[in-house]
Amino acid sequence: MALRDDPAGLDDLTRVVVDDVDDGIALVTLDRPDRLNAIDATMIGELERIVDAVDLDRELRAVVLTGAGRGFCAGLDLQEQGAAPGAEGVRPTVAGFMWQDHLASLHERIHRSRKPWIAAVDGPCVGGGFAMALACDVRTASPAATFGAVFLRIGVSNCDMGTSYFLPRLVGASRSAELLLTARIFDADEADRIGLLSALDDDPVERALDTARLIRSNAPFATWMTKETMWQTIDSPSLRHALDIENRTQIMCSSTGDVAEAREAFVAKRPPRWGGL
The missing domain is CATH 3.90.226.10 (2-enoyl-CoA Hydratase; Chain A, domain 1)
Structure with a gap:
C-alpha cells in the first residue's frame, strides 16, 4: 500500500x-x-x-x-x-x-x-x-x-x-x-x-x-487547488480578495498541461489522462 x-x-x-x-x-x-x-x-x-x-x-x-x-x-x-x-x-x-x-x-x-x-x-x-x-x-x-x-x-x-x-x-x-x-x-x-x-x-x-x-476522476492538482481556494475564500474580506486568489489559482492550474489533455480527451471522446502532482 x-x-x-x-x-x-x-x-x-x-x-x-x-x-x-x-x-x-x-x-x-x-x-x-x-x-x-x-x-x-x-x-x-x-x-x-x-x-x-x-x-x-x-x-x-x-x-x-x-x-x-x-x-x-x-x-x-x-x-x-x-x-x-x-x-x-x-x-x-x-x-x-x-x-x-x-x-x-x-x-x-x-x-x-x-x-x-x-x-x-x-x-x-x-x-x-x-x-x-x-x-x-x-x-x-x-x-x-x-x-x-x-x-x-x-x-x-x-x-x-x-x-x-x-x-x-x-x-x-x-x-x-x-x-x-x-x-x-x-x-x-x-x-x-x-x-x-x-x-x-x-x-x-x-x-x-x-x-x-x-x-x-478529476485532475489532482486542480482538486488540491479547489479545496485550498474554497476554504481560503470563505475567510476573504472582500469579493476582490476572493477573485485575486481564484485568478492566481487558475493560472497555476493552466500551466500543468491538464487543460490541454482535457481538450484532447474531449475531442477523442475518452477520459482524460491526468498528469498527476
Missing part, C-alpha cells in the same frame, strides 16, 4: 487502521472500539503521521475517515488522554497549553491537508470527534449517527478544537450559537437538515467512497 511504503512508516499504528480500499483512495479508521474511539495522545500522534503521509503520497486522491465499532468518536478520553510530546517536567499551565495546542493542531492539519478528507459517521460523533468531523471537507452519516459539541458539560468552553470556526461556516452563526450554547446532542436527520451532511445513508462509508471516486 502506498501510504505504508511512505518514509513516515505506518506499520506500527495501534489506535488507527489504514486500508487501501480502492485505487487512490485510503480508508482511515479510528480503532479503539472499546472506548468508542476516544482520542488520546497516541491517537493524535498517529493521525498526524497519517496526514503527513497522505500529503506526500502522489498517488493518493482522497481519504475517508471513519470509526470502528458502534461509534465514530466519543471525543477526548478523559481517563487516559496522555500528554503532549515534550511536556514532561514542565509547569502545569505550560503542560496544559501544550496539550491543548497538540490536540487542536491535529484538526487544523486535517483541514489543511492537500487531499480531500471525507468523514463517514455512524453512531456517536461528539466533543473532539465532532470537531474532527467538522475539520473534514465532506461528511456522510448513517441514520444512527448523533452529533454534538459537549465540552460545556465538563466545564470548559464549547468553542474548542476549531468548532467556533467550522460550525458557523457550515450551518450559520445563529444555529451554531444554539448548538454550542445548549451543548445538546442532535440526530442525523437534523444534521442533514441544517446542511452539515452531504449525504444521509445506511452505509455512510460506501457513500463516502462513492464521493471519493468522483473526486478521483
